Amino acid sequence: MKLKLIIALLLFQLGFSQQKTCGTDAQIQKIMSDPVAKQKYLDFQKKFNIELAKLQNPQNETARSTNATIIIPVAFHFPEIEANSPDRACLQGMAQNQVDILNDAFNATNSNIGLWTPQVQAFYPGTNLGNLNVRFVIANKNHPANMGLSNGQQAITFRKAFLNTQNGDHRDIRWKGYLNIVVKTLCCDGTTGYYTGGNPDEGNLIVLHKDAFASGSGCPGGYVPYHAWSRGRTAVHEVAHYFSVHHTWGKQPGANVCAPSNTDEVADTPQCIGTGNYWPEPGSVAGCVPGEKSLTMNYMDYTYDDTKFMFTAGQVVRMKAYYNAVANQFNTNVLSSEDFEFKDFSLYPNPNNGSFKISFTPESNEEIEIVVYDISGRNIYNKTFQNSGVFDQELQLNTISSGSYIVTIENGENKTAKRIIVE
Numbered sequence: 001m002k003l004k005l006i007i008a009l010l011l012f013q014l015g016f017s018q019q020k021t022c023g024t025d026a027q028i029q030k031i032m033s034d035p036v037a038k039q040k041y042l043d044f045q046k047k048f049n050i051e052l053a054k055l056q057n058p059q060n061e062t063a064r065s066t067n068a069t070i071i072i073p074v075a076f077h078f079p080e081i082e083a084n085s086p087d088r089a090c091l092q093g094m095a096q097n098q099v100d101i102l103n104d105a106f107n108a109t110n111s112n113i114g115l116w117t118p119q120v121q122a123f124y125p126g127t128n129l130g131n132l133n134v135r136f137v138i139a140n141k142n143h144p145a146n147m148g149l150s151n152g153q154q155a156i157t158f159r160k161a162f163l164n165t166q167n168g169d170h171r172d173i174r175w176k177g178y179l180n181i182v183v184k185t186l187c188c189d190g191t192t193g194y195y196t197g198g199n200p201d202e203g204n205l206i207v208l209h210k211d212a213f214a215s216g217s218g219c220p221g222g223y224v225p226y227h228a229w230s231r232g233r234t235a236v237h238e239v240a241h242y243f244s245v246h247h248t249w250g251k252q253p254g255a256n257v258c259a260p261s262n263t264d265e266v267a268d269t270p271q272c273i274g275t276g277n278y279w280p281e282p283g284s285v286a287g288c289v290p291g292e293k294s295l296t297m298n299y300m301d302y303t304y305d306d307t308k309f310m311f312t313a314g315q316v317v318r319m320k321a322y323y324n325a326v327a328n329q330f331n332t333n334v335l336s337s338e339d340f341e342f343k344d345f346s347l348y349p350n351p352n353n354g355s356f357k358i359s360f361t362p363e364s365n366e367e368i369e370i371v372v373y374d375i376s377g378r379n380i381y382n383k384t385f386q387n388s389g390v391f392d393q394e395l396q397l398n399t400i401s402s403g404s405y406i407v408t409i410e411n412g413e414n415k416t417a418k419r420i421i422v423e
């Protein structure tokens with residue numbers, strides 16, 4: 001009995017020492033305490049709010065209906081890893097894994113999106129699933145100078161940038177125009193990640209603790225995903241902060257989470273109490289308003305990774321507004337043609353029931369080939385279309401069973417791949 005008690009206490013201690021915290025609010029508070037940074041932040045908020053108002057205006061059909069794929073060039077930085085470390089290849093693999101997780105989360109194609117069942121939705125009337133239609137790609141050409149990177153290599157640095165992120169130097173102008181993700185030791189208050197504030201043209205970034213990065217078995221040096229946040233969703237949470245999305249329990253640090261003024265400024269999330277670090281069942285945590293439930297499965301709560309699986313449509317509107325406000329700050333010449341994104345591309349709905357539309361503007365006069373693969377790589381649909389200008393076709397894969405599929409679209413030398421979920 002005694003031994004069991006000691007083990008239980010030890011486990012409790014271990015659990016306590018692994019409390020997860022997001023450091024973004026502290027970063028924003030730091031900005032607000034510096035008059036110059038604060039003014040810049042407030043000026044940008046005005047710009048963001050103009051874009052948000054356009055998207056929220058029911059009369060502005062042009063702004064609201066635009067659904068072209070957003071392309072975000074990504075760069076990873078490992079400031080604690082030596083340039084000649086034998087672990088580089090392993091960490092590069094984790095970086096790609098983390099990007100795949102971001103793509104799944106922001107496009108609602110993550111493998112557990114099916115947990116948003118009608119029964120779960122019934123707890124959250126008025127809350128809709130969000131899908132940003134975005135593609136995060138690790139940049140692979142035209143890298144900043146003197147980084148030891150050549151064309152064709154991925155923008156992943158070791159000891160080359162962001163050496164001083166611990167004490168507030170949270171940007172590197174050499175890396176402007178990228179979504180920078182720094183992975184390092186965050187000591188020692190339980191912070192698993194944060195977004196530094198600022199915009200892409202300043203070389204801003206998100207920082208992840210090395211045990212809250214990607215998923216899988218990890219790499220030497222402590223880059224091993226801790227079980228409670230082992231699905232790479234700390235980065236999903238922090239990238240959403242980067243895109244101006246607040247915690248579901250409100251945006252004012254330290255304020256009463258249920259104060260009417262302390263909301264996340266999103267219409268389709270209930271006012272939440274802010275859940276701690278555990279795995280609550282959907283609908284099991286009360287919200288601030290009697291009868292409402294906290295949205296514990298939302299990426300902007302603190303629940304553990306296995307529990308979180310969705311953004312709402314309202315949160316996605318904030319992301320789009322942020323992107324529209326900074327779109328011209330992202331580099332457009334740092335991705336090779338293999339990662340080509342078709343102009344005005346959209347694939348919707350996704351998830352779908354086997355019927356979906358693909359539209360884009362071809363840049364080559366050649367024909368368009370569409371192939372659908374199942375998860376074991378089997379070709380289950382293959383069709384070539386004549387190119388007659390704007391491509392706009394509905395595909396009907398009527399006999400397809402539920403699951404995850406990859407759709408590749410090829411036009412001349414340009415090729416892209418999308419994951420779809422058939423329900």
Ligand SMILES: [Zn+2]
Binds near residue numbers: 023024025237241247
């Ligand atoms: Zn956060």
